[in-house]
Amino acid sequence: MTWENRYNLTELLACVAAGLLDSGSSVFVGTGLPLVAGMLAQRTHAPGLLIIFEAGGIGPQVPALPISVGDSRTYYKASAASSMHDVMSASQAGYVDYGFLGGAAMDCYGNVNTTVIGDWSHPKARLPGSGGANDVGSFCWRTIYLMRQQSTRTFVKKLDFITTPGYLTGPGARERAGLPAGNGPYRVITQLGVYGFDDATKRLKLLVLHPGVTVQQVQEASEFEILIPGEVGVSPEPTAEQVRILREIDPHGLVIGK
Amino acid sequence: MSDPIKNNGELIGWHDPDENRKWVRENKSRQLADKRTTVADAIRKYVPDGSLLAMGGFGHIRIPMALIYELVRQRKRNLTIIGKTAVHDIDILIGGGCVSQVEVAYAFGHELRGLSPCGRRAVENGQVKVTGEISNAGFQWRFLAAAMGVPFMPIRSMLGTDTLRQSSARVIDDPWSGKPIGLVPACYPDVALFHVHRCDRFGNAQIDGIMVEDFELARAARRLIITTEEIIDHEEIQRQPWRTVVPFYLVDAVIEVFFGAHPIEMPVTYYFDEEHIAHWLEVSKTPEGTSRYFEEYVFGVPDFDTYLEKVGGIRKLTHLKQVMKLQPDLPSSIKEGES
Numbered sequence: 001m002t003w004e005n006r007y008n009l010t011e012l013l014a015c016v017a018a019g020l021l022d023s024g025s026s027v028f029v030g031t032g033l034p035l036v037a038g039m040l041a042q043r044t045h046a047p048g049l050l051i052i053f054e055a056g057g058i059g060p061q062v063p064a065l066p067i068s069v070g071d072s073r074t075y076y077k078a079s080a081a082s083s084m085h086d087v088m089s090a091s092q093a094g095y096v097d098y099g100f101l102g103g104a105a106m107d108c109y110g111n112v113n114t115t116v117i118g119d120w121s122h123p124k125a126r127l128p129g130s131g132g133a134n135d136v137g138s139f140c141w142r143t144i145y146l147m148r149q150q151s152t153r154t155f156v157k158k159l160d161f162i163t164t165p166g167y168l169t170g171p172g173a174r175e176r177a178g179l180p181a182g183n184g185p186y187r188v189i190t191q192l193g194v195y196g197f198d199d200a201t202k203r204l205k206l207l208v209l210h211p212g213v214t215v216q217q218v219q220e221a222s223e224f225e226i227l228i229p230g231e232v233g234v235s236p237e238p239t240a241e242q243v244r245i246l247r248e249i250d251p252h253g254l255v256i257g258k
Numbered sequence: 259m260s261d262p263i264k265n266n267g268e269l270i271g272w273h274d275p276d277e278n279r280k281w282v283r284e285n286k287s288r289q290l291a292d293k294r295t296t297v298a299d300a301i302r303k304y305v306p307d308g309s310l311l312a313m314g315g316f317g318h319i320r321i322p323m324a325l326i327y328e329l330v331r332q333r334k335r336n337l338t339i340i341g342k343t344a345v346h347d348i349d350i351l352i353g354g355g356c357v358s359q360v361e362v363a364y365a366f367g368h369e370l371r372g373l374s375p376c377g378r379r380a381v382e383n384g385q386v387k388v389t390g391e392i393s394n395a396g397f398q399w400r401f402l403a404a405a406m407g408v409p410f411m412p413i414r415s416m417l418g419t420d421t422l423r424q425s426s427a428r429v430i431d432d433p434w435s436g437k438p439i440g441l442v443p444a445c446y447p448d449v450a451l452f453h454v455h456r457c458d459r460f461g462n463a464q465i466d467g468i469m470v471e472d473f474e475l476a477r478a479a480r481r482l483i484i485t486t487e488e489i490i491d492h493e494e495i496q497r498q499p500w501r502t503v504v505p506f507y508l509v510d511a512v513i514e515v516f517f518g519a520h521p522i523e524m525p526v527t528y529y530f531d532e533e534h535i536a537h538w539l540e541v542s543k544t545p546e547g548t549s550r551y552f553e554e555y556v557f558g559v560p561d562f563d564t565y566l567e568k569v570g571g572i573r574k575l576t577h578l579k580q581v582m583k584l585q586p587d588l589p590s591s592i593k594e595g596e597s
């Protein structure tokens with residue numbers, strides 16, 4: 001039996017992402033795959049994970065997949081149903097460990113574009129903009145990105161627009177711009193593997209390949225050069241239990257069906 | 259100290275704090291007066307063409323849809339919309355031809371439901387102009403500055419990005435730490451439109467669930483129109499005054515509109531009408547489909563109650579309440595009214 005019969009790619013990504021979160025830490029999540037990963041972590045190895053939503057939900061036991069980050073389900077059995085001012089201030093003040101984001105395109109420093117394709121004043125395509133993403137990427141100690149479609153069109157040398165800060169132009173650039181010190185992008189999870197950032201250069205570095213993926217595939221699916229260390233790990237496959245819970249979280253396949 | 263760095267975004271909604279204090283003194287009544295009116299009159303009176311408009315709630319949570327449809331019905335034009343995460347509200351207004359400009363934290367998308375065909379078409383063909391970019395916290399704190407009567411609020415996000423470069427924020431050196439700090443200018447919308455769970459006839463309002471940005475926005479906007487699921491007695495407000503999140507003197511008009519957020523979620527009360535939202539996202543793929551939608555659901559109905567009948571009436575509304583309570587669907591035989 002091949003892996004596709006046991007789980008799909010999105011389920012693999014959700015499990016890999018969930019594995020990065022630990023009980024006792026706090027995470028800012030958006031809707032979609034980041035939330036599915038947070039819910040999975042909360043229902044498996046990290047029951048004490050504090051999930052926070054930008055519109056004010058704090059510490060919910062999310063019962064079913066919310067459609068919006070302001071949906072009532074984001075504060076179901078929560079510790080608090082608060083406000084954006086409250087949770088954004090908390091994250092600016094250092095209370096939020098992880099931020100979980102998606103992105104349309106990324107460069108080698110983990111800067112992300114979700115605003116426009118083409119020139120800003122005459123865009124070829126208009127995307128929704130920052131929303132809370134710039135704040136999450138600025139304030140949270142560690143930002144994790146989930147990008148399902150790594151290719152030479154999404155891992156690019158130069159972004160049309162930097163919506164959300166990664167390491168900007170390299171080491172020290174965030175602090176020079178005035179962003180809170182000591183934080184930034186931490187992991188990037190794509191359909192091919194998991195990446196981190198090199199300490200010295202702040203450039204994207206391969207850490208782990210998903211089952212069956214080669215280093216060559218990773219490099220071919222990027223316009224910029226990805227740093228490849230001597231040793232590269234392999235992602236653990238989702239367990240039957242994880243897959244069962246994912247299908248319970250998202251029974252209609254709104255996210256994991258994609 | 260180095261000179262402040264200016265960015266490229268157009269400055270929208272700013273007033274000198276003294277000018278705004280004067281405006282408030284002259285225009286906002288402190289009288290405990292009955293403000294009940296109709297949706298049509300409130301929109302006619304307080305929302306002239308060209309207004310800078312913000313909606314309470316969060317894009318497709320607790321949105322004042324009866325007021326939104328009325329803006330379309332009265333064919334309001336050249337509105338500037340505050341895209342403080344604007345989702346279904348801005349989409350309907352763009353589709354209705356009411357919008358010429360938007361300042362964007364989040365717009366032209368429907369979160370999990372995908373991108374907005376109608377909003378994207380308008381901005382890509384130049385019908386709607388983006389005046390500038392900002393983040394959600396940035397907008398939030400523009401309202402906070404206005405609510406406090408100060409000219410700006412310091413902020414530590416957006417720095418170093420194109421979101422900052424296309425915003426109306428500025429960067430200075432913090433006089434204490436010496437580090438660069440962003441300043442977002444106060445934003446006073448001309449009008450804010452809210453839908454709340456309950457309020458009295460004076461406008462003292464209670465909201466269930468998350469506040470999102472409404473505490474600050476209610477205090478930042480010059481005019482505030484409130485629709486409410488229910489008008490309650492003033493005595494009921496007085497019994498639990500700590501539940502009042504919007505005090506009466508901020509409010510200009512009060513209208514009771516049952517299910518006034520449909521097809522949007524009203525926290526704790528009713529859930530999204532996914533069927534109707536999906537219908538809009540489908541028909542709004544073309545200008546013709548968009549027009550037909552408005553003919554059917556806005557121009558073709560005399561009032562909001564008739565609209566509710568048209569979208570499925572009591573049966574549909576009961577269902578949306580059940581979904582909110584996480585109750586499973588009734589057996590189909592009961593749902594269809596069979597014994």
